Amino acid sequence: MGILLAKFSPEYIIRIIGLDNSGKTTILYRLKGDQSSISTVSTNGFNLETIQCMNKNLVIWDIGGHRNVRNLYRHYYPQSHALIFVVDASDHQRIDEMKDEFAEVLKCSEGVPTVLILNKQDKENAMTESFIKEQLKLDDIKDRKWFVQLTSALNSESNSSLLQWLSNNI
Ligand code: GDP
Numbered sequence: 125m126g127i128l129l130a131k132f133s134p135e136y137i138i139r140i141i142g143l144d145n146s147g148k149t150t151i152l153y154r155l156k157g158d159q160s161s162i163s164t165v166s167t168n169g170f171n172l173e174t175i176q177c178m179n180k181n182l183v184i185w186d187i188g189g190h191r192n193v194r195n196l197y198r199h200y201y202p203q204s205h206a207l208i209f210v211v212d213a214s215d216h217q218r219i220d221e222m223k224d225e226f227a228e229v230l231k232c233s234e235g236v237p238t239v240l241i242l243n244k245q246d247k248e249n250a251m252t253e254s255f256i257k258e259q260l261k262l263d264d265i266k267d268r269k270w271f272v273q274l275t276s277a278l279n280s281e282s283n284s285s286l287l288q289w290l291s292n293n294i
Contacts, residue, residue: 135174135181136294139201141194141229142210143222147243150277151210152186155287169193178291184208194225201233205294208239208286211256213274214247219259226260230267237269237293239286246276269293 140148149171156173171186187197201207209229211222229238242256253274257263262270271289 133176133179133181135183136205136290137203138182138184138206138208138290138294139197139204140184140186140208140210141197141201142241143212143215143218143225144188146210146212146215147241147277148186148210151208151241151243151275151283152184154275154277155184155283175287177287180291180294182287182290182294198228198232201229201236204233204236206237206239206290207233208241210241210243212244213242213250213256214244216249216251219251223259230265234267237290238265238271239289240270240272241286242272242274243277245274246279 140152142148152171152173155175169188173184173186175182175184187193207229209226212218215222240256240260240262242250242253244250253272257272262272271286271293273283273286273289275283275286
């Protein structure tokens with residue numbers, strides 16, 4: 125029955141992006157652990173998971189975070205149903221790079237619902253939510269629906285509110 129439902133459920137493309145080492149792959153596998161996963165593809169350079177949530181198949185692409193890869197894939201962002209931008213909240217040194225990357229993502233993905241994950245909350249030096257929101261000028265975003273989720277992907281925190289938000293807003 126589950127397999128049948130999955131077969132006929134509509135598919136939605138979601139891209140998980142952000143700087144390298146922010147925790148994208150860990151989050152993807154955490155999401156997979158929370159929900160029934162339909163398929164997994166892992167090849168050199170990217171990971172692909174199809175997860176079923178609220179009768180929708182969420183096809184989540186983790187395309188790697190190195191600059192050359194990010195530049196290559198940017199033109200796929202507008203054709204996505206949603207984006208998940210992962211921030212390493214403990215990475216004070218690369219805050220400027222992260223701001224630039226987020227600004228680039230916003231520029232080329234008008235209207236695409238976006239989730240911002242502030243990851244690595246278990247680290248003592250994690251930047252606060254309000255600081256990161258201010259740095260990224262989140263309150264100025266008017267062209268899309270957006271949502272902020274604090275996580276520690278290494279710990280067994282549930283991502284159900286994130287998946288629910290995605291399912292409701294794609
Ligand atoms: P990616 O390059 O964005 O895909 O990042 P990875 O998922 O490979 O994670 C990079 C490193 O950060 C790995 O060593 C992970 O174990 C670690 N990591 C991921 N999420 C967390 C977290 O929430 N807390 C901590 N302390 N480490 C994390």
